[in-house]
Each structure stands twice: as structure tokens, then as C-alpha cells.
Amino acid sequence: TARQFSRGELSGKSVVITAGPTREAIDPVRYISNHSSGKMGYALAQAAIEAGANVTLISGPTNLAPPQRCHFVSINSAQEMYDAAMSSLSDCDLFIASAAVADYRPASAAEQKIKKTGQDTMSIELVKNPDIVTAVAASRPRPMTVGFAAETQDVISYARDKLTRKKLDVVIANDVSQTGIGFNSDDNAVTVVWADREEALAQRSKAQLGRELIQRLADQLNNS
Ligand code: CTP
Ligand code: CA
Numbered sequence: 001t002a003r004q005f006s007r008g009e010l011s012g013k014s015v016v017i018t019a020g021p022t023r024e025a026i027d028p029v030r031y032i033s034n035h036s037s038g039k040m041g042y043a044l045a046q047a048a049i050e051a052g053a054n055v056t057l058i059s060g061p062t063n064l065a066p067p068q069r070c071h072f073v074s075i076n077s078a079q080e081m082y083d084a085a086m087s088s089l090s091d092c093d094l095f096i097a098s099a100a101v102a103d104y105r106p107a108s109a110a111e112q113k114i115k116k117t118g119q120d121t122m123s124i125e126l127v128k129n130p131d132i133v134t135a136v137a138a139s140r141p142r143p144m145t146v147g148f149a150a151e152t153q154d155v156i157s158y159a160r161d162k163l164t165r166k167k168l169d170v171v172i173a174n175d176v177s178q179t180g181i182g183f184n185s186d187d188n189a190v191t192v193v194w195a196d197r198e199e200a201l202a203q204r205s206k207a208q209l210g211r212e213l214i215q216r217l218a219d220q221l222n223n224s
Helices: 039-050 078-087 132-138 155-165 206-222
Strands: 014-019 024-027 030-032 054-059 071-074 094-097 104-106 126-128 144-151 170-175 187-194 198-205
Touching: 014 039, 014 078, 024 104, 030 104, 039 054, 039 094, 039 206, 054 078, 078 132, 094 132, 094 206, 132 144, 144 155, 144 206, 155 170, 155 187, 170 206, 187 206, 198 206
Parallel strands: 014 054, 014 094, 054 071, 094 144, 144 170
Antiparallel strands: 024 030, 104 126, 170 187, 187 198
16 A cells, blocks of 8 residues: 555655566567566566656557656657657666567568468568667666566576676566466565565566555665
């Protein structure tokens, strides 16, 4: 509840959050995407608003209503999310990358609907998308930068690898091979991976987890 943030831990702070999937166009009627629901990112946005922050939520397509009292930026592709993120960095204190960004996009989107041919196979050439959270962590002045790592195995070691490789302050790791948590679920269980410590948060609702994560990030921000 809002009472948990009676001290307004993030009052006067600007928080930017990416959320949801991206859609990478193949042609005017088709795209490549993933199963991200956006629920974790929207819960973080809601919690940051309750903590008094000025929140920008940059979101791919989801079925969720944008939280009230946030600056909502709706995008489709990874490139659009990248452009929106880069434009949001002036005065940003805390950047949270919860979006499931498509790693690759079709090298070119066809201008017209692609027609079925007589061939039994077809291939689409893909090119790498920019890494948004890496670019944010490399920007100057640099906001406190938070990544997510959704993994199906070796969760902590992959998360720690992302922390160092992307030069992040913290990575929130979750095991998406477990049923009932992670992608599309209302619940999640995560491990918060800092450079010098790890903290496990057992399964709970994404709304509750959002508040607990924002609390920890605010503590770190206010003590750094
Ligand atoms: N991320 C991003 N831009 C991308 C890809 C990922 O900002 N183009 C961010 C995600 O929002 C997340 C973090 O990077 O906070 C880790 O994403 P993830 O997909 O787990 O990592 P990748 O580096 O893409 O590695 P892989 O998919 O191979 O595990
Ligand atoms: Ca990825």
C-alpha cells in the first residue's frame, strides 16, 4: 500500500522503466515478439509512483492499462524503445530495464505482405538490435541502472555475467523455467544480484515484489 512509502523514498527523483515485449516487423501484418506480459514493469512503475517518483514508463504492446500519474510512452520495436529511452535520460536518477527486448529484428521489413511461395522452406535474415540498458549504463551522467535477467538455467551466474558485461548496478534475476512465476504470471520470485551481495525474494505477487524492489533500489539510491 501507499503507506509503505510514507517517507516518499523517491520524492523528487525521476525514474524511467522499460516494460513489455517489443515487436519486430516482418511485413505490414507480421512480427517477431515474445510472451512478456509487462506485469513486472507496470508493477514497478506503480510502486515508484507511490514512492513519490516522477515516472516515465516506456512500454511495448501489453494488455495492461498504464498507471495513472506516469508519463507513458508507447512503442512497438526495439529501435523505438531505444530512441525513447535515450530521449528520457536527462535528469534520470534511476533506469529500470524490465522489457523483454527482441535481440534481433528482420534485416528489412517487407513493404507489402509477403506471399506464400511454392517452396517448403523460407528464411528471414535477422540483424541484432541495440542493447538499450547497456547504452544507458554507458551514458554520462549515468543514472543508477537496473537490468533483469530471465533465465532457464544457471540463473545467478548468467545474471552476474550481465551485471559485469553491461556495467549495471544491479540485476534482478528470475528463473523462467519454473511454472507459476515469471513471464505472463501474476507472481514472481527473484534474486537481487548486486556486485557485492545477493538477496533472494521468494514467490509473491508482482505488485508486492514491485514495492519491495523499489524499496531496495530507493535505499541504495539514497545511500550512494
Ligand atoms: N536488454 C536491453 N536491450 C536489449 C536486450 C536486453 O535493454 N536489446 C535488457 C533487458 O531489458 C534486461 C537485460 O538487458 O534488463 C537482460 O536482458 P536479457 O535478454 O536477459 O539479456 P541479453 O543480453 O539479451 O542476453 P540473452 O538474451 O542471450 O540471455
Ligand atoms: Ca535477450
